[in-house]
Each structure stands twice: as C-alpha cells, then as structure tokens.
Amino acid sequence: MPIFQAKNIAQSYEGQAVIDDISIQLEKNEIACLIGTSGVGKTTLFQILSGLHQPTMGHVLLDGHDITGQAGKVSYMLQKDMLLPYRTIEDNIALPLIIKGMSKKKARIKVNSYFDQFGLSGTQKKYPSQLSGGMRQRAALLRTYLFSNKVALLDEPFSALDALTKHEMHQWYLSIMQKIELATLFVSHDIDEAIYLSDKVYVMAGSPGRIVKEIPIIRALQDRDAFSLSPQFLMYKKQLLSYLQ
Structure with a gap:
C-alpha cells in the first residue's frame, strides 16, 4: 500500500472549479515532483494535501487512514524557510x-x-x-x-538558491533522503531539477487544473550528474515541456 495517497481531489470556489479529479500516490522513501504553469492550482492542491483546506470532493490517505482536512499529519514546507x-x-x-x-x-x-x-x-x-x-x-x-517523519510536501524548496548552491543542496538532499526514508512531493518550476531529483514527475495543466501525465524517471546511469548530460535526460525534458505546452 502507498504511504500517501490523494484520491480524486477536486476544489471549487463560488461554483468555479479550480482543480479537478487529481490522484497522486507516494511510496515510502519516494521523491515525486509536481510541475505546472503558474495559476494551475498547485498551491490549492498542496493546501488540501496538507490538511489546511477541505476539498470539495476526494480524500487524502496516510498509511491507509483518511486524513482529509486534518492539519498536522504531514509536513508542509513553504518556499521561504520561515x-x-x-x-x-x-x-x-x-x-x-x-x-x-x-x-x-x-x-x-x-x-x-x-x-x-x-x-x-x-x-x-x-x-x-x-x-x-x-x-x-x-x-x-x-x-x-x-x-512529520513520514511524508513531506515541499513548495519550491530550492528556488531561492543560486545555481552552485542549488546543485550542492540537490546532492545533499538526495543523500539525506536515503538515510531518513521520507516520502516527498515537491513543487518545482525547474524541469531539470524535477528530472534530476525525482523518481516520478506529475504534470499539472488545464483549467481547472488536472494531472495530465505521470512520468516515471528511469535512470540508465546511476551517477545523476552523468545522467543529467545524457540523451535520456534530454528526452525526459522534451517530453515534460510538450505536456506543459
């Protein structure tokens, strides 16, 4: 059973649908990325997943237990360190x-x-x-x-860092994730970052926002720096860009 699931999440405000029929799941120690253009509803989704908002429809599960609308069950880290x-x-x-x-x-x-x-x-x-x-x-x-040492939601956790510091943090982050086995879903506008860090990438698009594609990232090369320069990496990048457009 996945450690964390969102099932058929939908949210409307004053009769206007913002996000619709979104399903996401995380396995233990899995890193997943959510990408999408600004205004597609990523923040709304994260507020629901974290329990800060109640969805119009759908459920959020942790270890198989319904935690919909219950804050404090999973971690939620905003873009700024706060x-x-x-x-x-x-x-x-x-x-x-x-x-x-x-x-x-x-x-x-x-x-x-x-x-x-x-x-x-x-x-x-x-x-x-x-x-x-x-x-x-x-x-x-x-x-x-x-x-919460089971699931973390991270909203653009590395966006404020310069390129060299960001790369160093990526390497550190991957190392520490192997040790603490924390399932993570993070938002990024950086497609290279999404491919470099993730085990899978969810693409969110449309109005209302929906998950239009789930792409597993399979690495032929174990060295991620070498992988980031490979034709396979470029193929994933082109694929993600096509779904965003």
Whole structure:
C-alpha cells in the first residue's frame, strides 16, 4: 500500500472549479515532483494535501487512514524557510516538537541528535541571519522532517538558491533522503531539477487544473550528474515541456 495517497481531489470556489479529479500516490522513501504553469492550482492542491483546506470532493490517505482536512499529519514546507529571526537555529528546529507538547529541554536534546546528520553541527546557538541560504534550507528541512517523519510536501524548496548552491543542496538532499526514508512531493518550476531529483514527475495543466501525465524517471546511469548530460535526460525534458505546452 502507498504511504500517501490523494484520491480524486477536486476544489471549487463560488461554483468555479479550480482543480479537478487529481490522484497522486507516494511510496515510502519516494521523491515525486509536481510541475505546472503558474495559476494551475498547485498551491490549492498542496493546501488540501496538507490538511489546511477541505476539498470539495476526494480524500487524502496516510498509511491507509483518511486524513482529509486534518492539519498536522504531514509536513508542509513553504518556499521561504520561515525561520524565526529571534530564535536560535536549535530553537527554530525544535518548534514543531514544542507545539506538540514536548518540553523545551527534551525538544533541544532530540533536535541536537540530528544536527550532525543534517550537516548543521556548530549552528545550534546561531541565528538565521548568521547562516548561508543553503544552511538555512537544511535547518528548515530538518524542522519539516521533525514535524512529520513520514511524508513531506515541499513548495519550491530550492528556488531561492543560486545555481552552485542549488546543485550542492540537490546532492545533499538526495543523500539525506536515503538515510531518513521520507516520502516527498515537491513543487518545482525547474524541469531539470524535477528530472534530476525525482523518481516520478506529475504534470499539472488545464483549467481547472488536472494531472495530465505521470512520468516515471528511469535512470540508465546511476551517477545523476552523468545522467543529467545524457540523451535520456534530454528526452525526459522534451517530453515534460510538450505536456506543459
């Protein structure tokens, strides 16, 4: 059974359909990307998947249990890191645990056990303004993971980074995902990023927005950098562009 499913999701506002008949599923440790032009309804879909909004139709399932309209069951990370400037990195990351009722002392102990694994050693007592963009994203991803260690929804998590930092973060992200086995659905407007990171790509298009294609990414080359320069990578890129158009 997939760890996370959206079944026939539809949403209307004042009688106007925004998204319609959207079905998505994630396996354990799977990385999937959702791409689509601006205004197609990706944010609306993510708000429903995260439980922030109730859909007009359809259901969201986690481990086979219906969690439709229930916030706090899966993690949702927005495009900006949303780190609080007046809290240390340690306390920023501990925030989900404290909200769930854990004492600050216990929350700090728990989050500190992850700092080395997430490449954040030595940043515990620093503030967000003292960290680079890449390090801030690592902190935000760790906070997201601690909120829910099964499924994460990431809204353009790397879009604010420059090209070199983004590539470094991609490599780090893939490495850490192998260790923590977090099923992830992320939004991207970067087709190269979608192909490079994902096990499959969902293409969203139309009005109302629908999933028009699901494309599994099968890599003949294990080295992703080599794969990104291959004819196979270019074939996927052309295919995705054709569906977007």
